[in-house]
């Protein structure tokens with residue numbers, strides 16, 4: 314709540330993602346995930362999706378959460394001392410992953426509030442994500458809105474195929490998980 318009051322557009326919601334949403338994100342990320350590939354989590358916040366990814370079977374060595382906010386990053390380090398946690402900007406993901414020698418990426422799971430972000434920032438984030446994914450790799454993103462959280466024109470340009478999950482009514486606010494698979 315304190316961080317939302319300070320930076321509402323970057324935090325997106327006053328409540329952490331629910332367990333049901335975390336489970337749905339993890340299930341979607343694990344579907345078709347290449348063996349021994351890395352799952353990158355963008356905007357890990359207080360770690361609710363991080364926890365769900367670990368509970369769903371993503372090995373600690375294969376999970377790399379990224380968080381921009383210094384205090385939340387420090388909190389995550391205390392909470393998940395054996396994870397490789399990166400502090401940095403999701404809009405500079407390719408550079409961040411190269412700098413920390415993170416490869417090969419199989420899926421990117423995002424808790425970022427894309428709908429609240431300016432168009433050019435969303436474009437930078439999704440373009441960077443598409444560039445680190447292999448063909449068949451997926452971006453998994455939740456949204457509270459009725460439409461895709463990534464504009465269709467950007468999806469077409471980046472060869473990302475969207476599919477929409479069911480709405481999770483027990484999350485506050487109710488959320489939908491989208492999967493964007495890189496076609497080539």
Ligand SMILES: C[S@@+](CC[C@H](N)C(=O)[O-])C[C@H]1O[C@@H](n2cnc3c(N)ncnc32)[C@H](O)[C@@H]1O
Pocket residue numbers: 323324325326328329330355356357358359360361362379380381382385401402403404424425426
């Ligand atoms: C909706 S919150 C994430 C909630 C998280 N899944 C949870 O349940 O606690 C969004 C998070 O994205 C982070 N964030 C916002 N912009 C970012 C960026 N450009 N790069 C990395 N993280 C960012 C915020 O600091 C915040 O922790």
